[in-house]
Amino acid sequence: MPSVAEVSNSTHNPKLHSKPFFNDSSSRRQKILQQRKSLPIASVEKRLVEEVRKNDILIIVGETGSGKTTQLPQFLFHAGFCRGGKLIGVTQPRRVAAVTVAKRVAEESGVELGQRVGYSIRFDDRTSTSTRIKYMTDGLLLREALLDPYLSRYSVIIVDEAHERTVHTDVLLGLLKKVQNARSKSADGHSNGNNKNADSDMILDRENDTNGINTLKQCQGRKFPPLKLIIMSASLDARGFSEYFGCAKAVHVQGRQFPVEILYTLYPEPDFLDATLITIFQVHLDEAPGDILVFLTGQEEIESVERLVQERLLQLPEASRKLVTVPIFSSLPSEQQMKVFAPAAAGFRKVILATNIAETSVTIPGIKYVIDPGFVKARSYDPVKGMESLIVVPISKAQALQRSGRAGREGPGRCFRLYPENEFDKLEDSTKPEIKRCNLSNVILQLKALGVDDIIGFDFMEKPSRASIIKSLEQLFLLGALTDDCKLSDPVGHQMARLPLDPIYSKALIVAGQFNCLEEMLITVAMLSVESIFFAPREKLEEARNAMKSFASPDGDHLTLINVYRASDEFLEKRKMEISKEKTEKIRRKWCKDNFINSRSLRHAQDIHRCLAASFFLNAALKQPEGTYSYLTITLVSSTQPIGRALASGQVVQIHPSSVLFRAKPECIVFNELIQTNHKYIRNITRIDYLWLTELAPQYYTMQN
Numbered sequence: 001m002p003s004v005a006e007v008s009n010s011t012h013n014p015k016l017h018s019k020p021f022f023n024d025s026s027s028r029r030q031k032i033l034q035q036r037k038s039l040p041i042a043s044v045e046k047r048l049v050e051e052v053r054k055n056d057i058l059i060i061v062g063e064t065g066s067g068k069t070t071q072l073p074q075f076l077f078h079a080g081f082c083r084g085g086k087l088i089g090v091t092q093p094r095r096v097a098a099v100t101v102a103k104r105v106a107e108e109s110g111v112e113l114g115q116r117v118g119y120s121i122r123f124d125d126r127t128s129t130s131t132r133i134k135y136m137t138d139g140l141l142l143r144e145a146l147l148d149p150y151l152s153r154y155s156v157i158i159v160d161e162a163h164e165r166t167v168h169t170d171v172l173l174g175l176l177k178k179v180q181n182a183r184s185k186s187a188d189g190h191s192n193g194n195n196k197n198a199d200s201d202m203i204l205d206r207e208n209d210t211n212g213i214n215t216l217k218q219c220q221g222r223k224f225p226p227l228k229l230i231i232m233s234a235s236l237d238a239r240g241f242s243e244y245f246g247c248a249k250a251v252h253v254q255g256r257q258f259p260v261e262i263l264y265t266l267y268p269e270p271d272f273l274d275a276t277l278i279t280i281f282q283v284h285l286d287e288a289p290g291d292i293l294v295f296l297t298g299q300e301e302i303e304s305v306e307r308l309v310q311e312r313l314l315q316l317p318e319a320s321r322k323l324v325t326v327p328i329f330s331s332l333p334s335e336q337q338m339k340v341f342a343p344a345a346a347g348f349r350k351v352i353l354a355t356n357i358a359e360t361s362v363t364i365p366g367i368k369y370v371i372d373p374g375f376v377k378a379r380s381y382d383p384v385k386g387m388e389s390l391i392v393v394p395i396s397k398a399q400a401l402q403r404s405g406r407a408g409r410e411g412p413g414r415c416f417r418l419y420p421e422n423e424f425d426k427l428e429d430s431t432k433p434e435i436k437r438c439n440l441s442n443v444i445l446q447l448k449a450l451g452v453d454d455i456i457g458f459d460f461m462e463k464p465s466r467a468s469i470i471k472s473l474e475q476l477f478l479l480g481a482l483t484d485d486c487k488l489s490d491p492v493g494h495q496m497a498r499l500p501l502d503p504i505y506s507k508a509l510i511v512a513g514q515f516n517c518l519e520e521m522l523i524t525v526a527m528l529s530v531e532s533i534f535f536a537p538r539e540k541l542e543e544a545r546n547a548m549k550s551f552a553s554p555d556g557d558h559l560t561l562i563n564v565y566r567a568s569d570e571f572l573e574k575r576k577m578e579i580s581k582e583k584t585e586k587i588r589r590k591w592c593k594d595n596f597i598n599s600r601s602l603r604h605a606q607d608i609h610r611c612l613a614a615s616f617f618l619n620a621a622l623k624q625p626e627g628t629y630s631y632l633t634i635t636l637v638s639s640t641q642p643i644g645r646a647l648a649s650g651q652v653v654q655i656h657p658s659s660v661l662f663r664a665k666p667e668c669i670v671f672n673e674l675i676q677t678n679h680k681y682i683r684n685i686t687r688i689d690y691l692w693l694t695e696l697a698p699q700y701y702t703m704q705n
């Protein structure tokens with residue numbers, strides 16, 4: 001049993017370190033200072049710092065809003081943990097949390113964002129050489145470990161919201177355990193290279209790597225100060241984490257700043273969307289001023305609730321219509337996401353319609369009421385079919401707690417749970433770790449690059465199933481990332497591991513060079529790697545559709561994406577298109593000229609098609625007579641060999657209505673995404689010639705004939 005020390009809330013309020021916040025003593029500065037002083041964590045600053053000094057691994061559990069995320073890194077900074085230019089890294093499962101918390105802490109510290117306090121998320125880095133407190137996504141820290149296997153720049157790493165158990169958090173925990181072990185050995189004067197301790201073999205067994213990833217050889221002989229590791233959350237299974245870290249100490253920061261009253265329904269609600277609407281209007285019409293945060297499962301649901309709210313508002317007297325809806329979901333452009341943090345116009349109440357993106361870590365100013373129907377859209381993975389799907393499931397108790405914790409941050413709050421209290425009791429305590437319900441290709445690629453060859457033997461907090469591991473190994477093998485003996489292939493596997501992309505995209509980029517279409521592939525992958533390029537607000541649906549049509553390519557979504565990218569590039573940069581110096585076949589040119597076709601564009605389009613086919617061959621589908629598609633999946637014949645012979649079996653999928661090929665329905669296509677709602681849909685699709693499959697992926701497709 002781990003020892004759980006209670007760090008109580010005392011009446012003593014230590015003087016907070018207050019480097020100049022702002023030039024003037026504005027009322028905002030005073031307010032922030034006051035707010036910080038009154039946080040439960042403020043009264044236990046010294047004791048927490050002491051605990052961190054005494055323990056290399058510390059588990060901190062504290063109520064939502066008690067000040068863990070914003071205050072602890074500042075306490076440690078002022079206590080000298082950044083001496084010698086070291087960093088305190090704080091990981092978050094979500095980008096929006098990393099960005100908004102960093103902004104808040106920079107403001108609290110009175111520094112410009114990107115200086116002492118910064119953030120780093122994929123494709124957006126706001127740090128500098130003076131950054132000492134760095135908020136980042138857990139995925140980003142994993143990538144940093146590829147370049148710096150000892151994470152030598154960090155003196156402290158705080159894994160925040162660990163209860164979410166994202167796949168990156170779980171891999172990171174295993175990795176940090178090993179890094180910490182290796183660093184404490186190096187600090188003790190152990191020779192890294194000779195140490196055969198199993199705990200450090202991942203780092204120690206790294207071979208020389210010619211692909212730019214730092215290797216053990218470069219690290220040998222260097223000494224690193226011990227790494228402090230802090231695992232934090234409001235709803236953590238402290239015992240489970242403590243056991244995983246060898247009976248690490250767990251402390252509990254008691255108290256919350258403001259109470260949140262929890263209300264349940266008397267009976268189960270047959271239609272939770274209807275119940276949500278009724279509750280929104282009850283709060284709006286009957287409750288004191290304060291904004292509302294509603295948790296829904298996805299974009300479609302958010303848009304339909306938004307529409308229904310607008311319709312019902314029109315039925316109210318003019319004076320009661322002062323309610324504005326603001327959506328937030330992951331595919332919304334980030335400027336739009338940030339709108340939820342802006343106050344509503346004077347006299348208006350704001351109702352934020354959010355997915356679980358707003359569930360943890362974030363403080364949305366003004367929120368007094370939370371409406372929680374109790375559902376979430378979660379990933380699930382079927383390793384046999386190789387299919388990942390999103391399904392609506394009840395939330396866990398931990399999630400319910402996080403949701404209610406978004407209220408009560410600036411004053412007392414209320415949370416309306418749209419289910420009876422006895423239903424709450426039946427919820428799972430915590431969310432099933434994502435690593436047990438997702439495709440592992442990306443994780444395996446990264447672990448292999450970090451020198452972990454035995455994936456099944458890796459010290460995961462909870463092991464993914466053997467079937468998922470094998471399926472993902474198989475996919476990586478078919479993409480050419482692994483050799484026959486399951487090692488990272490050279491150079492393809494190493495190159496793929498370095499790219500911060502899905503393995504399928506990385507492979508596309510690598511193959512693109514051979515097909516002379518790297519630029520186009522970069523555009524395609526860049527466009528696919530960001531959230532949805534097309535955005536269609538409900539009130540401007542027709543205009544948005546017309547705009548999309550003007551870019552649409554008859555060959556599919558990928559080429560359409562390139563059209564969009566190029567149009568915006570030309571518009572913004574007013575840059576002339578570069579003329580290709582390549583010689584192309586005279587006949588083909590003439591044919592293009594006669595047919596008013598840009599031969600260069602056509603050539604690239606063809607290359608891109610082939611390039612996509614080469615890398616996306618795992619995701620091919622053939623049209624069936626009735627207009628659906630048969631998706632070719634791979635089934636293992638031999639269960640003893642992870643990469644054995646493969647056979648294809650079909651399952652029925654449909655083209656998603658958002659695709660420009662929704663009506664055209666070509667004979668053979670490749671696609672990027674398979675999603676399951678009420679149907680199995682495929683998205684981001686390109687038309688291909690079936691023969692290319694056998695030409696470019698003979699190891700797989702010749703067997704179909």
Ligand SMILES: Nc1ncnc2c1ncn2[C@@H]1O[C@H](COP(=O)(O)OP(=O)(O)OP(=O)(O)O)[C@@H](O)[C@H]1O
Pocket residue numbers: 035039062063064065066067068069070071100104233234257360361362363365405408409410
């Ligand atoms: N952007 C912000 N605007 C206004 N107040 C904020 C902001 N960020 C934080 N706060 C204040 O600081 C308090 C502590 O926030 P913090 O995120 O550190 O808490 P936490 O313990 O990490 O909560 P959680 O477990 O929910 O992540 C909030 O309750 C709120 O009062």
